[in-house]
Amino acid sequence: MQLIKKSFVCSLLLAGLSVNTAMAQWTVAGGYTNISEDETGLDLSLSMASVGVGYTFETESGSWSFMPELRAGVGIGDDTVRDVSVEVNRFLAVSLRANAHLSDTITLFAQPSYANLDLEASAFRQSFSESDTSFGIGAGINAQVSETLSIEAMYENFDDTDFIGASIRVTY
Numbered sequence: 001m002q003l004i005k006k007s008f009v010c011s012l013l014l015a016g017l018s019v020n021t022a023m024a025q026w027t028v029a030g031g032y033t034n035i036s037e038d039e040t041g042l043d044l045s046l047s048m049a050s051v052g053v054g055y056t057f058e059t060e061s062g063s064w065s066f067m068p069e070l071r072a073g074v075g076i077g078d079d080t081v082r083d084v085s086v087e088v089n090r091f092l093a094v095s096l097r098a099n100a101h102l103s104d105t106i107t108l109f110a111q112p113s114y115a116n117l118d119l120e121a122s123a124f125r126q127s128f129s130e131s132d133t134s135f136g137i138g139a140g141i142n143a144q145v146s147e148t149l150s151i152e153a154m155y156e157n158f159d160d161t162d163f164i165g166a167s168i169r170v171t172y
Contacts, residue, residue, distance in 0.1 A: 025056040029152075031167025033073065035088065035117075037160070046119075047077030048088050054097070056171070067097040071115075089118040089129060099142070107142040115158055134159045142169065 029052040037044045050073030058065045075088030093115035100108045118131040138156030145151060148171050156163040 025058070026172040027054045027056060027067065027069075027169050028052070028172075029054075029069075029071075029167045029169040031152075031165050032076075033163050033165035036162045036164070042081045044081055044086060045079050046075060046086065046088050048073040048091055049076045050074075050091060050165070050167075052167070054095075056099075063101050065099045065101065067099065069093075069095045069097060069111075071095065084121050084123040086119055086121050089120050090116070091118070092116045095138075105144040107144075109140055109142060109154075111138040111140070111154070111156070112136070113138060113156065113158075117158070117161075132159070136163075138163070148172070 029050075031050055031052075033048045033050055035044075035046040035048060050071055052069050052071040054067040054069030056065050056067045071091070071093040073088065073091035078085050078087035080086070093113045095111045095113040097109050097111040102108060113136045114133070115136060116131060116133040118129060120127055120129045122128075136156050136158035138154055140152055140154030142150050142152040150169045150171070152167055152169060154163075154165050154167070156165075
């Protein structure tokens with residue numbers, strides 16, 4: 001099952017990279033996210049691979065831009081708490097990112113999101129799946145490596161669950 005999930009994420013990323021470069025403001029991102037939750041007293045840490053597709057709208061001043069983005073992710077690492085194995089089945093999100101361009105290469109961003117996280121817990125040959133949908137807020141930094149390639153780091157919080165990630169973004 002893990003191989004199928006990883007293949008799916010890689011296929012989406014490669015499909016996005018092959019998009020016609022004439023579409024000037026489209027972006028495709030692929031990355032890694034660590035999801036941690038310790039509010040309930042259970043120290044839970046999960047890993048996820050994700051892809052995102054967005055379209056950037058520049059303001060006339062050029063110092064700000066906005067990007068609606070759709071993201072999807074699947075679990076690539078589980079965690080065990082009290083003999084119960086927990087993993088991410090699916091992550092889906094829609095976001096609206098506000099970018100503040102500090103220079104030609106550095107951008108800070110804030111990003112409210114509406115997301116759905118589906119987790120599966122397994123123990124003693126039984127499994128239980130639970131899905132939660134909530135609003136969250138995130139912030140991060142983007143560093144332009146070349147004209148079309150950038151790297152970014154981001155922190156998001158959904159209902160006291162921390163999402164810390166790094167990704168590579170390609171702009172078309």
